Amino acid sequence: MSEAQPGYCANHPGVATALRCNRCDKYICTRCAVLTPVGYRCKECVRSQQNVFFTAGPGEYLVSAIVSVVAGVLLGMGGSLLQLIPLFGIWLGIIGGPVAGRMAGDLIFRAAQRRRGRYLWLVAAGGLALGVLPFLAWALLTRDLWGIASVGLFGVLGVGAAVAWLRFGK
Ligand SMILES: [Zn+2]
Ligand SMILES: [Zn+2]
DSSP, rough: OOOOOOOOSSSSSOOOEEBOTTTTTOHHHHHHEEEEEEEEHHHHHHHHHHHHHHHOHHHHHHHHHHHHHHHHHHHHHHHHHHTTTTHHHHHHHHHHHHHHHHHHHHHHHHHTTOOOTHHHHHHHHHHHHHHHHHHHHHHHHHOOOHHHHHHHHHHHHHHHHHHHHIIOOO
């Protein structure tokens, strides 16, 4: 970083700064600077580099959304089946939810052609929730406590695990 000639931030003309983006060389203030493994960069440069990394297009998003809803329905069905074996089902939900969720996350990632998308995990979360919701709503409507417990546990843990894996796991 050249500290020699201070200038003014490219985004905030009133803010004096000695910091420069080490990619495009423009002045950035501490608010605009992003610390990356290779040094300080402006937000625009960080974003344009991420766009090279995130390659999922509308087609991948669409397929992922559809697969997410289907996976969500499967999670909901799984939860509903678990309530048939009340006490043991709860345990299976706690143990099996994250496992099923990871599988769902992997399925969604494959559906996206193994491409990464900035908002893929959001699409997955929405789709999965959409699939699980009817089962949870039904359990709530019928005041079925075991149903609420098993669908809730299996569904929520499953969706959580799928999204976590899509977001941080790969
Ligand atoms: Zn830059
Ligand atoms: Zn600034």
